[in-house]
Amino acid sequence: MWNLAKSYVLVLYLHACKGQSCPEIAQWVDSITGFSSEYPTTESWGAVQVIGPPDVFPSYRSSEFAWCPSSDNYDDDEHLQVMFAKPVLLTGVDVYETYHAGFTTRILAFDGQNWVTLWSTSTPYYTAEVRVHSPTLNVTGILTREIRVHGDCRPSGSWIEIDAIQLRGYAPSCGQSCPEIAQWVDSITGFSSEYPTTESWGAVQVIGPPDVFPSYRSSEFAWCPSSDNYDDDEHLQVMFAKPVLLTGVDVYETYHAGFTTRILAFDGQNWVTLWSTSTPYYTAEVRVHSPTLNVTGILTREIRVHGDCRPSGSWIEIDAIQLRGYAPSCGQNCTELAQWVDSISGFSSEYEYARGWAAVQVIGPPDVYPSNDGSELAWCPSDDSYDGDEHLQVVFINNC
Structure with missing residues (x-):
């Protein structure tokens, strides 16, 4: 037996x-x-x-x-x-x-x-x-x-x-001792391209809270890729002031919305794909894109957003990006x-x-x-x- x-x-x-x-x-x-x-x-x-x-x-x-x-x-x-x-x-x-x-x-x-x-x-x-x-x-x-x-x-x-x-x-x-922290972009760490008109439509326009939202319109106060580069993989890489235990990301798309294809986070060693889609689209409406993430809880302060211009056949614009999460100290009481x-x-x-x-x-x-x-x-x-x-x-x- x-x-x-x-x-x-x-x-x-x-x-x-x-x-x-x-x-x-x-x-x-x-x-x-x-x-x-x-x-x-x-x-x-x-x-x-x-x-x-x-x-x-x-x-x-x-x-x-x-x-x-x-x-x-x-x-x-x-x-x-x-x-x-x-x-x-x-x-x-x-x-x-x-x-x-x-x-x-x-x-x-x-x-x-x-x-x-x-x-x-x-x-x-x-x-x-x-x-x-x-x-x-x-x-x-x-x-x-x-x-x-x-x-x-x-x-x-x-x-x-x-x-x-x-x-x-x-x-x-x-929830009272461990509130969710929401941050706007503090600095830019990379981008695929930007519209070449001084700082207008530049990547730096994404820094801080929204300037355009809730309006749907093209604005020099949002990031737009170069007019020579309206392809299937534009991206914007941003840094936030404080690292957090990730809970969510909000992308403020204020012109030719629906274009986001991937959202990634840097965990200190690797870029981790939080969310992706193979079916971007075009809509003439403002959108705050806050998808359900496949990965949460990682410690991060750097996010990269990829977008596809092809559905609109033209340029895309991002007004702001918000990172949400808990302070790293929230996990310190979690003993085995x-x-x-x-x-x-x-x-x-x-x-x-x-x-x-x-x-x-x-x-x-x-x-x-x-x-x-x-x-x-x-x-x-x-x-x-x-x-x-x-x-x-x-x-x-x-x-x-």
Whole structure:
């Protein structure tokens, strides 16, 4: 049993801390604020069963300690609306589906004024396995304490059950000690070309805050490449006063906008591509180009912006460039944190012998190490499942 050479996959959900003063907070449901329906048997299978930590998980089974919609109502849009004790700057939501899993279709959060859709899918499914549904959210960082989860019963053709819901986020005060810094260009370190009329339309025009924005017009107070050089790879390289842990770049395009093709940052050794596109375009409107970057968090103070004149068939103009990020000192409190497993969120299989060799044996510090022995105090997959993709999914306590 113990010498089989097999491949195992360990999936770790380790939530990053932003220093000891700003740990991620994880909360279970505190109260129920709404639901589409519930199974009509006193409190059994009622919405109130979702309050607090899981009662059923990690088991896959129907249980009176989970919420189930009414048997008259197994339709495409059941929902459960819950409140948590403390408002947080949202980072994640975990839905514990313990019967007929795969049904969640939408997760929304109330921001104090509106319901914001955090995640949605048009393809719910059915699986006879437990699932902790922790999707990558389209919106994070909003202040909330109320969540609504929608589910579709139709894939299973029967009822669905939610055991618990967890809200994750940072305390509202976390951003106060580490505000985002926004800087305008301090100096020019390079350019492909510039319009040859003293300083008018020169690269130096990008220094400082915008002169042209929010107007859309050609102006001598913006950078323009040489009229001999309207090609596919004009560029402007700029320096800012302070290095920051990068969060964003804003390019103020005030004439023949839509031309930016690449944004790069110098990390002290290499130029790192933050964003790029192969489809620049032309629009006769002003644009502040603030793309979602593929790379953030690097320490930088120098940015290079590339543009393509061809879509407009003429010149392009940049009025200003803004660099956004956090001060390098913001990361100084982030000491390395070592944690043992706090709970199990999923597994491919486990050896069926009471709690011996079960997934829960991984919780806490080692029981067997440094011995090289088979032990019921360690997790082992089922002897029916010695295949190429066993896995164990674990959660660590969200605390610095």
